[in-house]
Amino acid sequence: xxxxxxxxxxxxxxxxxxxxxxxxxxxxxxxxxxxxxxxxxxxxxxxxxxxxxxxxxxxxxxxxxxxxxxxxxxxxxxxxxxxxxxxxxxxxxxxxxxxxxxxxxxxxxxxxxxxxxxxxxxxxxxxxxxxxxxxxxxxxxxxxxxxxxxxxxxxxxxxxxxxxxxxxxxxxxxxxxxxxxxxxxxx
Numbered sequence: 001x002x003x004x005x006x007x008x009x010x011x012x013x014x015x016x017x018x019x020x021x022x023x024x025x026x027x028x029x030x031x032x033x034x035x036x037x038x039x040x041x042x043x044x045x046x047x048x049x050x051x052x053x054x055x056x057x058x059x060x061x062x063x064x065x066x067x068x069x070x071x072x073x074x075x076x077x078x079x080x081x082x083x084x085x086x087x088x089x090x091x092x093x094x095x096x097x098x099x100x101x102x103x104x105x106x107x108x109x110x111x112x113x114x115x116x117x118x119x120x121x122x123x124x125x126x127x128x129x130x131x132x133x134x135x136x137x138x139x140x141x142x143x144x145x146x147x148x149x150x151x152x153x154x155x156x157x158x159x160x161x162x163x164x165x166x167x168x169x170x171x172x173x174x175x176x177x178x179x180x181x182x183x184x185x186x187x
């Protein structure tokens with residue numbers, strides 16, 4: 001009888017430990033690679049208000065992270081890139097016109113396009129080291145008014161990460177200072 005109780009006790013404890021391990025949340029300092037995407041319209045358009053991007057660090061790593069930001073023309077060509085530091089629970093506001101589209105690689109002004117953001121532990125957008133979690137919201141300046149929408153989260157593939165880094169590196173090498181966005185207000 002005591003062997004049965006011992007076996008039953010071991011079985012119950014083993015089941016509980018598996019259940020506890022399965023239900024645990026990731027420890028501080030870990031997060032899945034994260035890609036955030038959104039669009040902008042009517043930027044740098046006379047008579048239209050400026051759009052914004054709001055960024056915050058969720059604090060998942062317990063420390064600072066960088067928002068590696070990549071701005072694209074509608075034809076998929078990268079126009080600007082940069083990396084902005086975010087402390088835990090920081091809120092940073094970026095102007096679409098002033099910070100993200102005012103210094104395109106070419107002289108062609110951006111009015112519409114997409115913005116991609118990767119949460120990284122690297123301060124260099126050409127050397128992404130996925131880390132932490134960033135949340136982002138963007139305003140859409142429409143002819144009927146302004147709306148705000150959270151950036152959509154997608155998986156960051158190895159191919160996409162390499163493409164972002166390579167295109168941004170080309171901007172840094174060939175742009176002579178053009179194609180580098182700026183970080184707006186915040187810490």
